[in-house]
Amino acid sequence: MIKVDFSQWWDIPLTDRSIGLQNYDQIIIFSCDYFEINATIFNTWIVMALLTLVSWLATRDLNKKKENSKLQTLLEELVLWLQKETRENSGSKNQQYLGMALGLFCFILTANLLTFIPWFRPPTASLSTTMALAAIVFMAIPYFAIKNAGVKGYLKKFIDPLPIMLPMNIFSEIFSILAMGLRLFGNMLSGVMFASILSAFVPFFAPLTMQTLGLLTGSIQAYIFALLALVYTSSVRNEKETE
Amino acid sequence: MEPLEIIAAASVLGACICMGIGSIGSALGEGNAAASALKAMSQQPDEANRIRSTMFVSLAMIETTALYSLLIAFLVLYANPFWKYFINQ
Numbered sequence: 343m344i345k346v347d348f349s350q351w352w353d354i355p356l357t358d359r360s361i362g363l364q365n366y367d368q369i370i371i372f373s374c375d376y377f378e379i380n381a382t383i384f385n386t387w388i389v390m391a392l393l394t395l396v397s398w399l400a401t402r403d404l405n406k407k408k409e410n411s412k413l414q415t416l417l418e419e420l421v422l423w424l425q426k427e428t429r430e431n432s433g434s435k436n437q438q439y440l441g442m443a444l445g446l447f448c449f450i451l452t453a454n455l456l457t458f459i460p461w462f463r464p465p466t467a468s469l470s471t472t473m474a475l476a477a478i479v480f481m482a483i484p485y486f487a488i489k490n491a492g493v494k495g496y497l498k499k500f501i502d503p504l505p506i507m508l509p510m511n512i513f514s515e516i517f518s519i520l521a522m523g524l525r526l527f528g529n530m531l532s533g534v535m536f537a538s539i540l541s542a543f544v545p546f547f548a549p550l551t552m553q554t555l556g557l558l559t560g561s562i563q564a565y566i567f568a569l570l571a572l573v574y575t576s577s578v579r580n581e582k583e584t585e
Numbered sequence: 586m587e588p589l590e591i592i593a594a595a596s597v598l599g600a601c602i603c604m605g606i607g608s609i610g611s612a613l614g615e616g617n618a619a620a621s622a623l624k625a626m627s628q629q630p631d632e633a634n635r636i637r638s639t640m641f642v643s644l645a646m647i648e649t650t651a652l653y654s655l656l657i658a659f660l661v662l663y664a665n666p667f668w669k670y671f672i673n674q
Contacts, residue, residue, distance in 0.1 A: 427638070430635065430638075521649050524649070524652065524653070524656065525645060525648070525649050525652055527656075528649075528652030528653075528655055528656055529648075529652065531659075532652075532655055535659075562641060562645075563645070565641065566641060566642060566645040569638070569641075569642055570642065570645075573642075
């Protein structure tokens with residue numbers, strides 16, 4: 343039994359919406375017996391489809407033309423800018439972090455900037471999405487550390503100044519990642535909440551300014567998430583090669 | 586007073602106090618960070634880009650404390666565990 347219900351996804355959240363944490367993930371769009379797709383997952387798919395479409399359009403005919411298209415120039419500029427950032431932050435072997443950082447940055451930026459569509463609830467304003475993104479970084483830290491410095495070098499980080507600091511180091515490892523997910527979630531949720539609360543009092547123009555501010559906050563948050571992921575993953579690397 | 590009334594009043598008050606006091610520290614800290622970053626940028630304009638990116642990262646770090654209090658305020662207002670406990674009783 344398949345049910346499709348777009349009515350809740352479609353209604354504009356600013357006009358009349360119950361404000362709450364719990365109903366954000368509970369807008370069910372598709373349901374098939376026990377299998378449910380909520381609005382957060384659906385909006386994530388929209389973002390993914392948009393990113394895939396833009397990159398496909400930009401890289402479609404790379405060899406045929408001699409002159410670059412505008413879209414390709416834009417994406418090249420983005421990649422070069424992030425390459426510069428990685429070079430400043432993560433030493434000599436910076437090329438390996440670029441894919442992760444660029445993926446995180448593009449996904450979060452697109453999700454945050456799409457909030458200018460009134461009925462689009464950004465997937466980054468749901469705790470499950472941001473925690474999944476933080477989990478990616480959490481898995482990437484041991485991967486890059488073992489790849490660059492070996493198992494010994496990775497485990498050495500935990501007893502760095504003294505072996506007695508072991509519990510502290512484990513705590514800081516876990517909580518820095520948790521804080522990353524919570525920061526993105528809190529920023530985006532406060533933006534959405536603030537706009538919807540303001541629109542209950544002053545309907546048209548006051549929420550508009552807050553939404554505009556939300557675009558700025560969203561892009562800064564995307565930058566910060568990618569930068570922190572870079573800093574954390576490149577914290578352990580082979581020191582001999584960097585100097 | 587009924588327990589539910591006490592919980593409602595206490596959670597509204599708690600959320601307001603939590604946001605009010607919780608944001609003081611991070612506001613002062615962000616002000617300090619931005620002021621010293623501006624000072625450093627005016628003294629060394631060549632290093633402005635690097636200072637700016639470091640400033641953004643540290644601003645996000647400082648902002649986290651205010652966001653924790655925001656999350657606690659939301660938790661207390663919309664997902665209060667004691668509320669459900671007394672309703673089910």
